[in-house]
Amino acid sequence: MEELRDLIFTYKDFPKKGIDFKDVMGIIQSPEIFRKLISKMSLSEIVKSSEAIISIDARGFIFGSAIALNTSMPMIVARKPGKLPGKIIEQKYNLEYGKNTLSIQEKAIEKFNSFVIVDDLLATGGTVECVASMVRSNCKEIKGLITVVELNSLEGRKKFNFPVESMISY
């Protein structure tokens, strides 16, 4: 979807020096393109073969929720620490620009057997690897990752043994 390129602005040295931050917010300010993007993501075989969506805090929620609504699929979330109540599974990981921790509610993951991971952007793949590892440690299956943007030079997809679909790459 090359039309996304005009809507994704690059901020140099944000949030740290050396990072070219891809701002996807322009997409949700263009409803026609946003609709087209969600339709395309929803048609992915990875999405169709999954029982539920797992979307990643926070920009993943924007795209994951829209796909969930469009496909009538259930969605669970992977959130930053201290946000989810009840029993949680938690794991640390390295980000392109720092460290982070993600958590999933045990009772949410228990309900479904297979998941498609949804996020806004794939960089090093550390975030998705963290989510995949938590899901698998609960004996559940990852059918693949669907993301809006992929940064090819970081080769994040090489970390995974499941399919990856991105809508635009840099």
Ligand code: AMP
């Ligand atoms: P990674 O774990 O390195 O694949 O990083 C992916 C996560 O960090 C995604 O949730 C993105 O929202 C965010 N992220 C990493 N690098 C960038 C970037 N250059 N521009 C925008 N978001 C990024």
